[in-house]
Amino acid sequence: MDSAGFIQKLTDAVGEEFIHTDPVALRAYDCDGLTIYKGIPSAVVLPESTEEVRRIVEICREYRVPLIARGAGTGLSGGATPLPGGVLIVFTRMNKILELDYENRLARVQPGVVNLHLTRETLPHGFHYAPDPSSQAACTIGGNAAENSGGAHCLKYGMTTNHIMEMTVVLPSGEVAHLGADGEDTPGLDLRGFFIGSEGTFAVITELTVRLTPNPEGVRTMLACFTKVGDACRTVSDVIAAGAVPAAMELMDRYTIEAVETVVQAGYPRDAEAVLLIELDGLPSSITPLETLIRDISEKNNSSSFRIAQTEEEREGLWMGRKKAFGAFGVIAPSYYCLDGTVPRSKLAQVLEEFDEIASRYDLRITNVFHAGDGSLHPNVLFDDRVLGETERAIECGAEVLRACIRAGGVLSGEHGIGIEKIREMKDQFDEPTLEIMERVRDAIDEDGLMNPGKLIPDEENVFPVAHSGAIARMGGGMTK
Template sequence: MEMPRPDQAVLDRREKIAAAMRSILPASSVVTELQELQAFESDGLTAYRQPPLMAVLPETTQQVSAILKYCHDEGIKVVPRGSGTSLSGGALPLEDGILLAMGKFNRILDIDYEDRCVVVQPGVSNLGITRAVEGNNFYYAPDPSSQIICSIGGNVAENSGGVHCLKYGLTTNNLLGLEVVLIDGTVLRLGGRHLDSGGYDIMGLLTGSEGLLAVVTEVTVRILPKPETARAVLMGFPSSEQAGECVGSIIGAGIVPGGLEMMDRPAIHAAEDFVHAGYPLDVEALLIVELDGPAGEVDLLIEEVSRLAGENGATSIRASNSEEERQTFWAGRKSAFPAVGRLAPDYYCMDGTIPRKKLPEVLRRMKELSQHYGLDVANVFHAGDGNLHPLILFDASKEGDLHKAEEFGADILRLCVEMGGVLTGEHGVGVEKRDLMPEMFSKTDLEHQQRLKCAFDTQGLLNPGKVFPQLHRCAELGRMHIHKGQMPFPDIPRF
């Protein structure tokens, strides 16, 4: 019997899997045509593209469970995807795997003002939660710049932050409950509307796990009442180093602003041209400091941070005098990423975190790296918690520019680790930082992390190729003793 050619074998396998998916989902929710798959071939890290074997769009937990059970039984790889705004390649598909697109999970299931929580499906946008409760003067605190589109399920996967995470925390600090589906189809509920739960903190483990351990199908988040007063202050400085010193002075004085953001000259000018927020254009660095709480307290805090800014060399200080003006100040910051896109044909957005006191030194070293690589960089970042977002400007049409940008970015991340920081603050590791993990973690560290992966996914089917530079077989990580050629627990799958 003549064996089918490899390409025909692939086609036959795809059709077999597609038939199985159509037995679980409506035919319109199973995408196999190459032209239609192009919509899923990348995420926010657009330098890399790869169409998946197919994309499936479930809309119930039962469908997700059935899909994952089939993939588990058949050894098929699965990449979960929310809105596709990941900036680390976390949702990049695989040519031999299914892309599990969760966009149809887009309903708000319950709003509970008494317990101050909202139950949503993972495809609901971050901003959609605030929009649903703001009429009753509540809001959802974590607010990434992409909040208008990024999904809450993706926020859980990456443990996303935002400009207000300094005071109000990241996703993990505002998460009360999860429903997730494991790779074998098991549906698991964790936490709930209560403030604490007994047992191991599995929900904490899953938050920020980048789709490697489970697929989120329901999320319960904490909502907060809007503060009585919120005002923002723009503070301009002659140098980024002085702005960095001011950040340390504010936090060192015991003041925890609602937000504390920094932009350098290229980012300031790009944002001002884009939004017309009223930013000063004669400064090298700009701090946006938001103070919230009772009106009297906010007024006193504005006086104090203004004094600290003056001591650190600020040349301009301007406080918002209306809610509209405060929102305008923030509109410039939240539009900085698309605004910087006007400065060069392409830019590479990095994400690393350092101790706040290292800000001046890191900014100086980044200038040196910029000169070394011959590429400009615009800085926009969460200065209050040391979460950097350097935007490396380049032109992908120029031979070698993309490679230089990637090397520049890798050196910035190495610098973060050298300064006592970490490789990522909120964008995740994905594929972008995967090969830099040994810069931060020892071989033993990585093996222990992979043991957790094995506890949830023994075959390595969920989002493979992400986070770990080399994924070991689960049996290898177990350090199992082989006696007379026999391995104990022979039913444990190897991959």
């Protein structure tokens, strides 16, 4: 391949200032939030328009070089980790809110807009962007769409797919397509829904029209504390079974409480085995009976205390603990590996017990902080990557945890996606015919196999090579087809 010619064409497409090929600069992009897997791209390009993205895709196609889209790189399954030698398209410059249409409750944005920035912009006008991943201060709306991300308030408001009306995408052929529409429904196949969650393997998203949600009239936030994790889990399933749908229902266990209290002092009791952070929103007249119901159910399940935030400051403090939990793990372990299997709510207590048993078999600890209301777990395997062999043990422990979720009737991923991380376990989740359909669909859309290859859909010929030795063995090695 004429590498110099290839880089020159990319440079012409985006301008000299917006391409990196220097090895030191490239290293900054070698992984996403799942740092176990790494790859160095041949170039990083920062386009500013759909037309520039289209040109990049065309050039990569001409030279048969894989391309990988990247928003903020907060993904936790290796989705934005570069295939070595591939081109990384980074959306830092495509970060504009293009239009705010309050009358129709819509916003038109570029994919690099940071999730929380849209809410900050619209909040004073009575609206917000409802999907709220805990990473919302950094992650982008394009990345959210590619992962179909969730968040604490998605229990009531739905995942990202429920909030995206229309997307402009650049297909692997270099053609530009428009999926969905501004209206509530569109005739024909729901290609918008089909592309959401495809982890950058079908197309590159260059513009989105998203729903704006009116701010609730009232909000009440409460903390229920328990001396047994099982009691907290039963409270979750009992509340939902009673017909209540809180805006959020988050569970944090003992190790998480310890980490959070050491770092941010959110006011969680250190002697609790689990706390439930519950938020209700809506008209004040509808909140009060729900609050009584939840308090009664918590007491029936032996809550040791039940507290309602009395001020906005107190409410923010309670949420601060949840939002900073992942960062706080640094005080209880040098490294953590965050998983996201999802199980039916009624199985929460059972699988958490099983996680403890799996962790002790691997001589590791697992701590849990998760969106309990929809059974979306985040077991975090705590380990020390400086200890020889411990990373490999953490990976295998994680794989067992995911298999336990599947056995409990759940799924491999509630929101973080498959990426590189869970590609092997796809075979535990889906039967051969289902995987074959996925593969055929992907091959039909991306016939040259250049869009984020080695992610999401397992393919023997197309396995992702990674830097980590244990992980290379696990993935089977190999190069892109």
